Amino acid sequence: MDLIWMLVFMGIVGAAIGAVTNHLAIKMLFRPHEAKYIGSWRVPFTPGLIPKRRDELAKQLGNTVIQHLLTPDIFKRKYFNAEMEEKTTKFVVQQLNDKIFLSEKTIADWLKLGGIENISAIANEKMGEQIDFQFNRLKSRFENETIRHLAPVDWQEKADSKVGEIVSYILLKGEDFFESDEGKMTVKNLIDDFLSTKGTLGNMIQMFVGESSSLAGKVQPEILKFLRATGTKTMLENIVRNEWEKLKDRPVVEMLDGFDFEPVVENIKLYLTQQVAIEERLNKTLIHYFPDVTEWTETKLVPKVASFAFKEAENKLEEVLRKMKLEDMVKEQVDSFPVERLEEIVLGISKREFKMITILGGFLGGLIGVVQGLIVFLIN
Known part of the structure; x- marks a missing residue:
């Protein structure tokens, strides 16, 4: 026990x-x-x-x-395998299509989400400022530059080659004018005006030669003869060429002196504003401008980006x-x-x-x- x-x-x-x-x-x-x-x-x-x-x-x-x-x-x-890459690609494509490309939001709405509002007014204002800036810049350049410096050489050479054609055209039109009734009347009026300014001498000449119309009939052929003469064409070509050479060495601003460019600039601004139509374009959706963007995103963009991202991340x-x-x-x-x-x-x-x-x-x-x-x- x-x-x-x-x-x-x-x-x-x-x-x-x-x-x-x-x-x-x-x-x-x-x-x-x-x-x-x-x-x-x-x-x-x-x-x-x-x-x-x-x-x-x-x-x-x-x-x-x-x-x-x-x-x-x-x-x-x-995480870095084919299955995960495929899932990621599908997810990104779905999110891009549902949330962005197929969205009812306009471009203006997207910009507003990014904190940018009144983009059309801002863009039009900036466009107007740029036009003013470029015009003033161009105007400042014209103050010292001449046609010889501004115009391309091939333009000047082409203009030089056209002097003969211009002179021929002027002489041809001069002949047509003085051969017409209007030309005859012009010669008569010129003679009458000339004689009326000479007082007594003019009256005496008119008394000897008769009516001014007859004198005009004698002067008119001489004028036509002068216009058709070879020397006349040569003389006019020399005059035009000399004046053209002088004109090329003058500052462009001198030739534009007194010309009001303000209406031109304002019309350019108005035209560009109407053509660009920024506000109207911003009220469109992304799919409106890129109708194939969903297919492009699904077959090209996202797969390539995903493949690149996975490879880089794995490395x-x-x-x-x-x-x-x-x-x-x-x-x-x-x-x-x-x-x-x-x-x-x-x-x-x-x-x-x-x-x-x-x-x-x-x-x-x-x-x-x-x-x-x-x-x-x-x-x-």
């Missing part, structure tokens, strides 16, 4: 010691959270294992994440991960994570396992106590 009571007692004591020891060991993983001191002497086993080794734990977690969890190969297998992946310094990020997060919260998470997840460890410790302790009791009984 004494043996039984001794074995029960030894079993209970062993079980209590094993359970308490295991429970205390589990608690000492996290507690105490901070070091405890008696004076300047730090109490052994304070703080707990995890708080004490927190820096090493954070560093090891960071290295583990980089070397085993978030490696470049894992990213490549997970730069290791460099990007290295620059991101994920191990440092993990370490910083672990360092900043409250120990109390970490303890709560671990115990919450492994509560049953820790409880079983405590029970197992109690069972083993009780078993050891019974064995010790038997050994003591046999020795005695």
Whole structure:
């Protein structure tokens, strides 16, 4: 009977010691959270294992994440494959078509979303300012430049070659005019005007030659003879060429002096504003100007961009991960994570396992106590 009571007692004591020891060991993983001191002497086993080794734990977690969890190969297998590229392409195409290209929003609406309003008024104003600027710039250039400097050489050569044709045309038209009744009347009127200004001498001439019409009949053939003479053409060509050469050396601004350009400039502005019709054009949708944009986006733009982006991202992946310094990020997060919260998470997840460890410790302790009791009984 004494043996039984001794074995029960030894079993209970062993079980209590094993359970308490295991429970205390589990608690000492996290507690105490901070070091405890008696004076300047730090109490052994304070703080707990995890708080004490927190820096090493954070560093090891960071290295583990980089070397085993978030490696470049894992990213490549997970995200840089044909299936993911196809899904990305379809998603981007759908978003572009639904949200942008097939949207009912006009170009003006898109600009407004970007913070740009009254674009038509601004564009017309800028266009007018540009026209004024270019006109003033051109006008300033004309103040010192001549036709000889401004006009291209081939233009000047062509103009020089046309002098003979111009003179011939003028003489031909002169002949036609003076052969007509209107030409005859003009000659008669010129003679009458001439004689009327000469007073008595004019009256005497008119008395001797008779009516001015007869005098005009005598003058008219002489005029035609003069116009048809070879020397007349040569003389006129020389005069025109000399004047043309002088004209080429005169500043352009002198020939335009007194000419009001303001109405011309305003008409140019009005014409361009009407032709450009910015406000009307901005009230159209994107699909109006690019009817094939959805097909082009789906078959050409997005696939090429997606393929290029995936290849470049895959090639730069290791460099990007290295620059991101994920191990440092993990370490910083672990360092900043409250120990109390970490303890709560671990115990919450492994509560049953820790409880079983405590029970197992109690069972083993009780078993050891019974064995010790038997050994003591046999020795005695």
